Amino acid sequence: MSRDIPPEFLITNFNDRIAAIVESTYPNLLQHYKDEDFLQCRAILASTIEVAGSINDFMLGLIPGDEREYLSADLIDRSEANGNEAFDVIPSEFLNSLTTSGLPNFKIKLKVGTPITLLKDLNPSEGLCIGTRLIVTRLANFVLQAKIISGKNIGNLTLIPRISMSPLQSPWPFKLIRRQFPIVVSYAMTINESQGQSFDYVGIYLPNPGFSHEQLYEAVSRVKSRHGLKILINDKDKQTLETTSNVVYKVFQNI
Template structure:
């Protein structure tokens, strides 16, 4: 029993790049059985459920998506290898394409890793992780920096066993992130990148695959055209660098407080749906560039959720929660179980110093209860 407890603790610490012996919990040196040492993260990836919808969705791919799928999938299955950059504005179906690719690779018993440059993007995939968390990319990258993964660690073994690595939103990554991951995969030194992936010395090694059909805006071609004109610099401007947003895309402004309430009502028409349809509700989000407005909107949303506040009537520096309130994790607690920076959760239990939450990123993990201590 003692060994099983130590093994469980060490497995969790290894997923965070640490070792149980660093903490001197026991009077002897713990040594994992080599045959079991690398199985936890690998088995966790292999045990990620494969969506039947994604597996049978190849007939839903449009012509260009199918072409990209065939090129990448055939390269992966024939062990040819290669680096591909799937290009296309938002809504072109890149995420859908990645899910279909991962489903087909996983159904054949192989591991496919999916990472993203942001927590919100990674939460849209089963087993998705933020790239910095998965590859232990240093936050302050610079000349000579490298991923904090030992070549003998469980993370390294997982990467070696992976058939494909998909990086969503790669152009949004820090200027050196792609390069340090390339060092990790190649095991050697390389030249420094400039400001982004497209100016990196690695860029010439990517095969560019273009998507141009906006799948997200199929039912609203006018919105698609509007976005494309902005992206191409073709939309007419006001005072050189400002554009006029079409009236149908605006929430009418009256006074500030009422307009914020109208915006919340438009995005979240029924907050009771968090109780029974959390996955559907977590697809909605309000973005704001200013923290004071974020605090105001969050406060108004909390007030609308039909539960009691915990704690009641607090000042701003305290955390206000309710049952069925969505939250985002800001720490890597247990990456193998999906509890990492950017994971989206929903509160289901509230007790003194303890918050019980459930996954909401997908229906597969809906029944998993995660408890976090607050101090």
């Protein structure tokens, strides 16, 4: 059974989908792009890493300032390769292309004022835990300076180094070691990455037909109140959807 999504939540009138969800969630961004309070209470939630990355790249292009790219060093953990010589011929370009939840990207693009989220516990006693959100205040060659904008130590400045990371459960037949800053840009994030967090304003962007109703349910539950929620959903023909399953509809009545 399907039910209409309440019209108050839907974004239906737009020329560019990404621009529409960005303007809805981050209105007047150029006036607030360094405002910690503005950034901390907002997020765009997407179904995949790739979609979230496209939104983050779009938003980085909007804000002023010089952009810097940081590339990782990637290799295969030989201690777990079990002598398999096939791993010796895997090109670095292939390793660089790999992405998975909890692992930083091979290429990270940043500007001063960019919101980021930690992917690893660095110093829990100082509030630097997985999921902590920060805003970049300085870009150096081998370290980032950032200000904490969530948790118990809001306002504190910290330095973030490059570290070596591997996924807890490798989705590949080898263990990838990636030396990179343990962060992800977080104007937009995946629905899975948002677990345990809540925001005053949430934009849900689901441009692919393969999303599940459970994903939509989880995304909707991240917003604190109904006035802060906007949704843009497409079907396989890129047409805006206005219906969803009845089990998901119930959550709209509870926010």
